[in-house]
Amino acid sequence: MNLQRKPSLPASANQDGRSSRRASHSARRIIVAALALLALALGYLTLHPEHAPAALADRIADLTGANAHPIKLMRPAQAPLSGLALLGREMFNDPSLSASGKQSCASCHSADHSYGPPDGRSVRLGGPNLISEGLRPPPSLAYLYRQLPFGIGPESAENDTPASLSQLAAQGAATLRAAKTAGASAAAAAAIVPQGGLFWDGREDTLMAQASGPMLNPAEMANKDQAEIVGKLLHARYRDRFGALFGPAIYGNPDMLFAEAMSALSRFQIEDVSFHRFDSKYDRWLEGKARLSPAELRGLKLFNDPAKANCAGCHLSAPGADGLPPLFTDTEYEALGVPRDQHLAANRDPNFHDMGLCGPLRTDLARQTQYCGMFLTPTLRNSARRGVYFHNGVYHTLREVLDFYNLRNVAPGRIYPRDASGKIAIFNDLPAAYRKNVDFADAPFDRKAGAPPPLSDRDIADIIAFIHTLDDGTR
Numbered sequence: 001m002n003l004q005r006k007p008s009l010p011a012s013a014n015q016d017g018r019s020s021r022r023a024s025h026s027a028r029r030i031i032v033a034a035l036a037l038l039a040l041a042l043g044y045l046t047l048h049p050e051h052a053p054a055a056l057a058d059r060i061a062d063l064t065g066a067n068a069h070p071i072k073l074m075r076p077a078q079a080p081l082s083g084l085a086l087l088g089r090e091m092f093n094d095p096s097l098s099a100s101g102k103q104s105c106a107s108c109h110s111a112d113h114s115y116g117p118p119d120g121r122s123v124r125l126g127g128p129n130l131i132s133e134g135l136r137p138p139p140s141l142a143y144l145y146r147q148l149p150f151g152i153g154p155e156s157a158e159n160d161t162p163a164s165l166s167q168l169a170a171q172g173a174a175t176l177r178a179a180k181t182a183g184a185s186a187a188a189a190a191a192i193v194p195q196g197g198l199f200w201d202g203r204e205d206t207l208m209a210q211a212s213g214p215m216l217n218p219a220e221m222a223n224k225d226q227a228e229i230v231g232k233l234l235h236a237r238y239r240d241r242f243g244a245l246f247g248p249a250i251y252g253n254p255d256m257l258f259a260e261a262m263s264a265l266s267r268f269q270i271e272d273v274s275f276h277r278f279d280s281k282y283d284r285w286l287e288g289k290a291r292l293s294p295a296e297l298r299g300l301k302l303f304n305d306p307a308k309a310n311c312a313g314c315h316l317s318a319p320g321a322d323g324l325p326p327l328f329t330d331t332e333y334e335a336l337g338v339p340r341d342q343h344l345a346a347n348r349d350p351n352f353h354d355m356g357l358c359g360p361l362r363t364d365l366a367r368q369t370q371y372c373g374m375f376l377t378p379t380l381r382n383s384a385r386r387g388v389y390f391h392n393g394v395y396h397t398l399r400e401v402l403d404f405y406n407l408r409n410v411a412p413g414r415i416y417p418r419d420a421s422g423k424i425a426i427f428n429d430l431p432a433a434y435r436k437n438v439d440f441a442d443a444p445f446d447r448k449a450g451a452p453p454p455l456s457d458r459d460i461a462d463i464i465a466f467i468h469t470l471d472d473g474t475r
Helices: 010-046 053-062 085-092 163-171 206-215 226-234 239-246 248-252 254-271 281-286 294-304 399-407 432-437 457-468
Strands: none
Touching: 085 239, 085 254, 163 254, 206 226, 206 254, 226 239, 239 248, 239 254, 248 254, 294 457, 399 457
């Protein structure tokens, strides 16, 4: 049998083949090693996105939900409460200081509800028999420690003679309104506009003055006058603390006792960290200690997007250059034109209108009609827990609030009722003469009727998911 032998390759060809196989195998090992190193690097950056190169930081953050640019927040210092603040805490929770004997400051400003109302009622009931209805929902007392006094326009320099509110208001009336755009610096949006102050209309400048208001309000704690409050303080269980702090002579000086009592309430709100915790998931995200879910991250981007929700135009979300945590308010005043709350007792009178800065509770700006319908922009911190929104409490869910912003201009028929003639009653909680004060300049209020809404249902759900990260103690 003849067997044909394959011709043998030259030695050089065999060597070339072996070299090629070795090179190919070596290349594969290099590629595998490179991929392993890349996977290791990506894994490390996923765990520690703050160490990512600048070019990759935002991309890694999008993938992980981490903050690509963490910072250190400057929170208020924590210390044991002073004797004055401890006295204020006793007063804050004392129902005997009310005419009914059943209502304390904490009844409307519950510590368990971020110092806001304890339920979703549009307004609270008070008075001597707890049947009188208030005009507005109680604002939260949290995060007021940095609130500036009420003013119009930028703060005056120390050596300037401050202009009166009426003079500033006249200047403001002649100044074009600056549009509020998310991401724009405060300096870029500076204008002669009302800002600061306490309550929905900014009528008080200090926490001391704010504390006395509900005590004397006939629809709240309903004391007749300051003397009645002092009489109750002299018989309170903590009476002796006044003498210990201020000396026994204070018992014979009603004006001083009242002033020091209001000072105690003020110090409690300033010193007790529960009023400004800054321990939300968003705060920890800012510091690189928490990660946002995909929905929360999308919501944050929409919140800050000037072409979409533009929430950060008024509810400032960025920390200050000094590291102070954001308060989620610019503390300015806006006329938004929310619908009339037909359930309020005051609104049973069709001629009654709550016009904020120009009345009825505030009277010094009554002639400045360019401010009628304007109310303070509240903080959004803990707003997901609040359950009652806007100055008249017309809405009770964040979805309703977002629908209002999304649809007010483009589909007003879905926001406002119809009048007897079948016409949509737009801005029905303001007299017609003042409806020109309503904001049409800022997104999303810059759209025309019939235009597509700026936000989809998913967008709204994502924004609400983000707003939940502003609740104190969220993880």
